[in-house]
Amino acid sequence: xxxxxxxxxxxxxxxxxxxxxxxxxxxxxxxxxxxxxxxxxxxxxxxxxxxxxxxxxxxxxxxxxxxxxxxxxxxxxxxxxxxxxxxxxxxxxxxxxxxxxxxxxxxxxxxxxxxxxxxxxxxxxxxxxxxxxxxxxxxxxxxxxxxxxxxxxxxxxxxxxxxxxxxxxxxxxxxxxxxxxxxxxxxxxxxxxxxxxxxxxxxxxxxxxxxxxxxxxxxxxxxxxxxxxxxxxxxxxxxxxxxxxxxxxxxxxxxxxxxxxxxxxxxxxxxxxxxxxxxxxxxxxxxxxxxxxxxx
Amino acid sequence: xxxxxxxxxxxxxxxxxxxxxxxxxxxxxxxxxxxxxxxxxxxxxxxxxxxxxxxxxxxxxxxxxxxxxxxxxxxxxxxxxxxxxxxxxxxxxxxxxxxxxxxxxxxxxxxxxxxxxxxxxxxxxxxxxxxxxxxxxxxxxxxxxxxxxxxxxxxxxxxxxxxxxxxxxxxxxxxxxxxxxxx
Numbered sequence: 001x002x003x004x005x006x007x008x009x010x011x012x013x014x015x016x017x018x019x020x021x022x023x024x025x026x027x028x029x030x031x032x033x034x035x036x037x038x039x040x041x042x043x044x045x046x047x048x049x050x051x052x053x054x055x056x057x058x059x060x061x062x063x064x065x066x067x068x069x070x071x072x073x074x075x076x077x078x079x080x081x082x083x084x085x086x087x088x089x090x091x092x093x094x095x096x097x098x099x100x101x102x103x104x105x106x107x108x109x110x111x112x113x114x115x116x117x118x119x120x121x122x123x124x125x126x127x128x129x130x131x132x133x134x135x136x137x138x139x140x141x142x143x144x145x146x147x148x149x150x151x152x153x154x155x156x157x158x159x160x161x162x163x164x165x166x167x168x169x170x171x172x173x174x175x176x177x178x179x180x181x182x183x184x185x186x187x188x189x190x191x192x193x194x195x196x197x198x199x200x201x202x203x204x205x206x207x208x209x210x211x212x213x214x215x216x217x218x219x220x221x222x223x224x225x226x227x228x229x230x231x232x233x234x235x236x237x238x239x240x241x242x243x244x245x246x247x248x249x250x251x252x253x254x255x256x257x258x259x260x261x262x263x264x265x266x267x268x269x270x271x272x273x274x275x276x277x278x279x280x281x282x283x284x285x286x287x288x289x290x291x292x293x294x295x296x
Numbered sequence: 297x298x299x300x301x302x303x304x305x306x307x308x309x310x311x312x313x314x315x316x317x318x319x320x321x322x323x324x325x326x327x328x329x330x331x332x333x334x335x336x337x338x339x340x341x342x343x344x345x346x347x348x349x350x351x352x353x354x355x356x357x358x359x360x361x362x363x364x365x366x367x368x369x370x371x372x373x374x375x376x377x378x379x380x381x382x383x384x385x386x387x388x389x390x391x392x393x394x395x396x397x398x399x400x401x402x403x404x405x406x407x408x409x410x411x412x413x414x415x416x417x418x419x420x421x422x423x424x425x426x427x428x429x430x431x432x433x434x435x436x437x438x439x440x441x442x443x444x445x446x447x448x449x450x451x452x453x454x455x456x457x458x459x460x461x462x463x464x465x466x467x468x469x470x471x472x473x474x475x476x477x478x479x
Contacts, residue, residue: 010427013448014435021442036449039457041426047380048418048428051402052411054322056470063464092322096330101321105467108461158382159395168386192383193345199380204412208377211349277442 002129004076004120006034007086010042011233012078015241016260018076018277019233022261024121025276029269030130030138034076037067037259043085046155047199050085060075061089062102066113074118076125078262080232084155087119091162121156123231123261127173132180140270142151142182144291148264149186149225149256150174151216151239153232154194168192174261180230181268188223195230197238210251213242220256226287231261244282255283267293308413309365315361323393331397333390334358340384340394352377354384354394357401370405376412413479419474426451426461 012019027034042049043061050057062084068075077083093099094115103112109229120128126135157168165171171190175185195201196212216239220228230236239258246252258281266276278285279295288294316328340354341347347354352374359368369375378398380478385395405411425431427450436446451458465471 008448008450010429013428013439013444013450014427014431017435017439017442017444017448020448021444024444032454038449039451039454039460041451041457042422042428044422045428047399048415049422050399051376051380052406052415052419053470053473054319054403055470056465058322059464059468060461063461098322105464108466108467111460135418154379154383158386160386168382194379194381194383196345196379199378200376200412200415200418201379203418204376204414208346208349209379212345212379224327254441275442277438280438280442291388 001031001033003033003035004072004125005037005071005073005087007037007040007043007064007068007075007077007082009047009077009079009233011081011147011230011237015237016233018262018280019236019262022260022266022276023078024134025271026262026266026269027125029271030126032125032129035071035073037064037071037075040064040067043082045081045173046084046088047081048203049165051200057085058089058092059102059105061085062093062106062113063111065090065093066111067118068117069113074120076120076122078122079262080121080153080155081234083119083121085160088162090115090117090119093121121231121270123156126261126265126295127177132176135265139181139268141268141291141293143178143268144182144289146183146287147224147226148183148229148237148280149220149223149227150178150179150191151190151195151228151230151235152192153230153235154198154288158233174229174231177261177265181264183253186223186225189219193237195235197234206245209238210242210246213238214246217246217252221254225256226290227257227259227285228265229259229261233260236260240282257281257283257285259285259287269292307328311361311364311366311369313462315400316398318403319396323396327393328397330392331358331361334362335390336390337389339387339389343383345381345383346377346379350374350377354378357398358392358394361397361401369401370399370408370410375402375410380446396435406477407473407479416474416478423462423465423471423474426458
């Protein structure tokens with residue numbers, strides 16, 4: 001059985017634990033073992049802590065990598081921010097000179113990082129370790145033509161040189177997952193645009209972040225998407241909680257439900273809606289009835 | 297001497313050098329020197345989602361860095377309007393490391409006390425919990441209902457780990473910078 005250290009980060013355990021729960025259930029179902037990373041901290045966030053002090057950012061990221069290295073396993077994540085930080089830190093710390101500088105500081109706490117950890121997003125685990133063919137064979141609830149608008153999230157794809165997933169302008173892998181599950185992947189205007197939350201914008205200029213989200217949601221509505229699929233806890237937070245905020249300030253009338261990648265996959269695998277925690281997304285999962293499901 | 301030459305002669309390389317030297321702890325110097333390759337074509341601004349909504353201009357900040365206009369670059373609020381989406385960096389025909397240069401300029405701004413109050417709270421929360429955001433009672437309940445431990449197995453559950461993280465953020469020099477900013 002393949003094993004990963006599950007790096008939780010902040011938004012997943014502290015705002016959307018339904019992402020954590022659905023990921024654990026779906027991975028168990030798919031035969032992937034997720035191990036807890038005891039004592040892990042914030043990744044720290046690439047556009048926030050990276051914008052304050054990159055040296056501090058790298059040291060704290062290296063500490064998180066070192067936890068997994070001591071466990072002898074690679075890391076998986078459910079947030080593009082955590083992915084952004086930890087995958088980039090692992091990339092930078094393959095350079096022995098950079099590593100020795102960071103290890104000088106880590107040594108003060110009796111820690112070291114030797115450069116042996118790979119960081120894989122949960123989407124990569126789904127697509128590369130399991131694969132679409134295997135997933136197709138496990139479908140119990142086909143999505144039945146559900147119109148799914150994919151939001152990839154910036155830090156999953158960019159910088160391309162580090163992420164290594166090919167095109168950042170026209171990626172297709174999550175759309176292919178939607179189609180494999182029996183849904184229809186809908187295209188929409190400015191599909192690759194950021195959710196608005198990154199780089200400390202949500203915390204310092206929440207209204208600017210919401211303007212991104214409003215554009216995104218209107219474009220998805222114009223394309224008649226039934227829901228937004230995304231692989232990032234932070235984008236999920238912005239798109240889901242953000243729509244609630246937009247409705248409260250009367251800028252949005254009708255919201256579009258947001259679904260995390262392991263939640264949609266979990267539905268297809270026949271896992272009960274409540275176990276995936278869909279009742280805890282702020283925008284109710286109106287799309288469920290289209291696939292013959294409902295919240296009990 | 298024609299007027300233009302005087303302008304050119306007054307350009308200070310000091311800010312550029314500061315950016316490259318700060319960034320070199322993390323990135324390769326060769327990548328950082330792409331700062332000099334910018335030809336002001338504007339592909340970055342045309343690609344920038346914040347640029348559509350605010351006065352933030354990536355091209356301008358790169359120009360200010362090239363010309364040594366340090367205060368102007370560091371002091372503007374718009375510097376913090378970038379979501380670090382990397383669209384400009386990916387599309388730059390001269391392969392300038394735009395987004396990462398923005399992060400480095402923000403590092404310098406932070407040190408100089410140009411900081412958003414809400415960002416100070418995020419940083420303070422890190423020193424309290426090891427996370428960027430606090431736990432909430434309603435989330436504990438949600439976690440229980442979903443069959444998860446009320447407190448996740450992070451620095452929130454491990455006091456010694458939290459102390460370790462706080463000390464590392466002190467050794468890195470970050471704690472001191474944060475204290476200075478708060479004054």
